[in-house]
Amino acid sequence: MSNREKHDRMANAIRALAMDAVEAANSGHPGMPMGMADVATVLFGKVLKFDPTDPHWPDRDRFILSAGHGSMLLYSLLYLVGYEGMTIDDIKHFRQLGSKTPGHPEYGHTVGVETTTGPLGQGLANSVGFALAERMLAAQFGSDLVDHHTYVICGDGCLMEGISEEAIEIAGRQKLSKLIVLWDDNHITIDGATSLSVATDQLARFEASGWEATRIDGHDPHAILAALEHAKTTDKPSLIACRTTIGYGAPTKSGTNAVHGSPLGAAEIAGARAALNWEYEPFVIPSEILDAWRLAGLRSRQAHKSWSQRLKDAELDKRAEFERRVRGELPSKMGDVLANVITKARADGGAVATRKSSEIVLEALTAALPEMVGGSADLTHSNNTKTKATSVDVVPPAYDGRYVNWGIREHGMAAAMNGIALHGGFIPYGGTFLVFSDYCRPSIRLAALMGVRVTYVFTHDSIGVGEDGPTHQPVEQIAALRAIPNLLVFRPCDTVETAEAWKLALEHKTGPSVLALTRQNLPLLRTDSSERCRTAKGAYELASASEEAQVSLFASGSEVSLAMAARDVLEEQGVPTRVVSVPCFELFMNQPEESRRQVVGKAPVKVAIEAAIRQGWDAIVGSDAAFVGMTGFGASGPAPQVFAHFGITVDGVVQTALSRLGR
Numbered sequence: 013m014s015n016r017e018k019h020d021r022m023a024n025a026i027r028a029l030a031m032d033a034v035e036a037a038n039s040g041h042p043g044m045p046m047g048m049a050d051v052a053t054v055l056f057g058k059v060l061k062f063d064p065t066d067p068h069w070p071d072r073d074r075f076i077l078s079a080g081h082g083s084m085l086l087y088s089l090l091y092l093v094g095y096e097g098m099t100i101d102d103i104k105h106f107r108q109l110g111s112k113t114p115g116h117p118e119y120g121h122t123v124g125v126e127t128t129t130g131p132l133g134q135g136l137a138n139s140v141g142f143a144l145a146e147r148m149l150a151a152q153f154g155s156d157l158v159d160h161h162t163y164v165i166c167g168d169g170c171l172m173e174g175i176s177e178e179a180i181e182i183a184g185r186q187k188l189s190k191l192i193v194l195w196d197d198n199h200i201t202i203d204g205a206t207s208l209s210v211a212t213d214q215l216a217r218f219e220a221s222g223w224e225a226t227r228i229d230g231h232d233p234h235a236i237l238a239a240l241e242h243a244k245t246t247d248k249p250s251l252i253a254c255r256t257t258i259g260y261g262a263p264t265k266s267g268t269n270a271v272h273g274s275p276l277g278a279a280e281i282a283g284a285r286a287a288l289n290w291e292y293e294p295f296v297i298p299s300e301i302l303d304a305w306r307l308a309g310l311r312s313r314q315a316h317k318s319w320s321q322r323l324k325d326a327e328l329d330k331r332a333e334f335e336r337r338v339r340g341e342l343p344s345k346m347g348d349v350l351a352n353v354i355t356k357a358r359a360d361g362g363a364v365a366t367r368k369s370s371e372i373v374l375e376a377l378t379a380a381l382p383e384m385v386g387g388s389a390d391l392t393h394s395n396n397t398k399t400k401a402t403s404v405d406v407v408p409p410a411y412d413g414r415y416v417n418w419g420i421r422e423h424g425m426a427a428a429m430n431g432i433a434l435h436g437g438f439i440p441y442g443g444t445f446l447v448f449s450d451y452c453r454p455s456i457r458l459a460a461l462m463g464v465r466v467t468y469v470f471t472h473d474s475i476g477v478g479e480d481g482p483t484h485q486p487v488e489q490i491a492a493l494r495a496i497p498n499l500l501v502f503r504p505c506d507t508v509e510t511a512e513a514w515k516l517a518l519e520h521k522t523g524p525s526v527l528a529l530t531r532q533n534l535p536l537l538r539t540d541s542s543e544r545c546r547t548a549k550g551a552y553e554l555a556s557a558s559e560e561a562q563v564s565l566f567a568s569g570s571e572v573s574l575a576m577a578a579r580d581v582l583e584e585q586g587v588p589t590r591v592v593s594v595p596c597f598e599l600f601m602n603q604p605e606e607s608r609r610q611v612v613g614k615a616p617v618k619v620a621i622e623a624a625i626r627q628g629w630d631a632i633v634g635s636d637a638a639f640v641g642m643t644g645f646g647a648s649g650p651a652p653q654v655f656a657h658f659g660i661t662v663d664g665v666v667q668t669a670l671s672r673l674g675r
């Protein structure tokens with residue numbers, strides 16, 4: 013068999029598996045895998061550094077299928093190269109409930125899947141984080157241990173999505189030369205030709221952002237290999253536009269949107285089998301082709317062995333630290349570090365904004381945890397995310413800093429932080445205003461879905477923003493974030509709760525966390541000397557009533573101090589009142605029912621207070637409770653006046669409670 017013949021047959025194995033699996037599932041996307049089979053065959057067969065027997069090898073090249081609808085491309089490859097846990101039966105169960113081959117690639121579900129993709133553009137933007145993490149980790153541990161590439165296959169959809177622009181600009185600025193993007197330039201999307209909706213010169217666009225860009229025939233294995241090899245030598249990120257035919261091999265449907273997202277049908281599949289000279293039954297790969305693929309799977313064995321030897325030979329301390337970082341384990345001193353912060357905050361006692369509290373905590377944490385990498389979407393001095401330990405920026409060529417200037421690119425930042433966390437070796441945190449969490453939301457959702465540890469520092473968390481007005485005053489964002497499963501949303505009331513929130517966020521290894529922080533100063537409320545991390549329960553009684561409580565006040569963040577002041581007034585008026593601080597709904601909902609009941613208490617009047625919409629509170633306080641908060645958008649003006657305008661005041665809370673008591 014000639015090399016060309018061998019290549020064609022290896023690529024046709026992907027095409028056959030893709031069309032057969034989609035046919036069996038009666039759903040899926042055969043066109044993209046069939047079109048990109050040649051590119052994928054060269055990449056996995058000749059270039060990609062990977063070892064199917066150790067899918068988590070830290071120095072493997074990363075492969076990201078940003079065009080996640082083409083998942084059968086990835087599943088076929090994982091099966092063909094011999095990943096344990098991807099069998100032909102898994103391929104036959106494509107898109108079935110509980111299978112390892114879900115509709116779109118899911119991180120943590122299928123071995124060999126580096127990130128969850130499907131929402132177009134996210135994978136491409138994740139890849140920027142992967143490639144940046146590789147450079148940063150190499151800067152810290154040396155190229156002996158860290159020296160790999162990040163490869164992406166994306167489609168027209170990924171490049172049309174706005175997030176791609178942010179990702180491309182970040183990668184260009186950071187000169188991520190080991191990031192190589194293969195664009196499936198097939199001129200087709202769901203609705204038809206790309207010309208329906210796009211007239212962009214993509215190569216010029218990438219070049220304008222500091223990339224090297226080239227166009228090749230995506231069905232010519234020599235051109236593909238040459239382009240990949242060249243891309244590895246440049247000092248810029250690379251775009252390789254691979255001109256392909258979607259559904260390559262399908263006799264009547266190839267090159268059209270008919271092959272994008274539907275089974276081909278028996279007749280078209282028979283025609284494709286004939287055209288591709290593929291005479292085998294569905295799901296049958298002849299042994300010489302499977303052997304060729306399995307050999308490709310062994311290609312990096314030696315590289316892996318040499319790497320393992322280098323790790324073994326590394327100094328003991330360096331090796332232990334590298335392994336700890338890759339495992340994502342926190343250093344044992346973290347507890348002491350936070351305890352010191354809390355002791356000092358109690359000694360200092362003054363009022364501080366929780367964004368400042370977060371900065372105080374971060375100063376200590378980032379000094380103790382070299383894996384923390386910070387950043388902000390151009391609001392560093394508002395988000396208070398930069399510390400002494402992270403004062404050096406991450407910039408080429410050294411990449412030895414710990415702070416990323418993401419620019420005004422919230423979505424790109426959030427997606428890249430996912431990539432950094434998924435790469436391993438780092439715990440990313442990044443800031444913007446809470447109101448702009450909407451700009452990050454698709455990536456936050458994916459962080460939660462994937463279960464990756466990312467922390468969002470969202471400051472300016474209410475109408476307390478004041479003069480910037482309703483465009484900058486979040487009202488529905490907290491509720492919207494609380495709606496995302498597996499996302500911890502913390503709204504701490506003082507420095508102690510902020511330190512506890514940071515601790516819990518870092519310990520939440522299986523999901524992301526939000527810290528919603530104030531711009532305005534707040535008094536220290538947790539003045540007791542207890543070392544208990546009370547935030548861990550999500551809600552707790554901060555102040556008890558003098559006698560059996562008539563009123564329970566529930567609040568989060570800046571409204572907890574308001575509740576405490578209202579309690580004083582009510583107690584003075586002879587109304588026994590308790591205050592429950594609610595820094596984290598999700599953690600509270602995880603408590604056993606009995607302890608939740610105790611925290612909620614039996615007071616006949618319950619009032620929840622939050623300078624945001626009510627949505628979500630009923631699950632804690634009940635729909636019969638009163639609520640002091642927002643019902644619409646905010647207003648521009650000095651913060652105290654805005655709070656007064658909306659009745660979110662001590663008097664407002666007192667009057668609400670008294671009227672509920674019929675007084």
Ligand SMILES: Cc1ncc(C[n+]2csc(CCOP(=O)(O)OP(=O)(O)O)c2C)c(N)n1
Nearest residue numbers: 044081130131132167168169200201202272
């Ligand atoms: C954010 C987002 N919007 C819409 C979709 C639905 N969708 C899936 S594939 C696709 C078309 C993608 O076109 P292209 O990238 O050219 O893929 P190809 O047709 O070449 O397979 C769309 C709109 C999606 N997955 N993600």
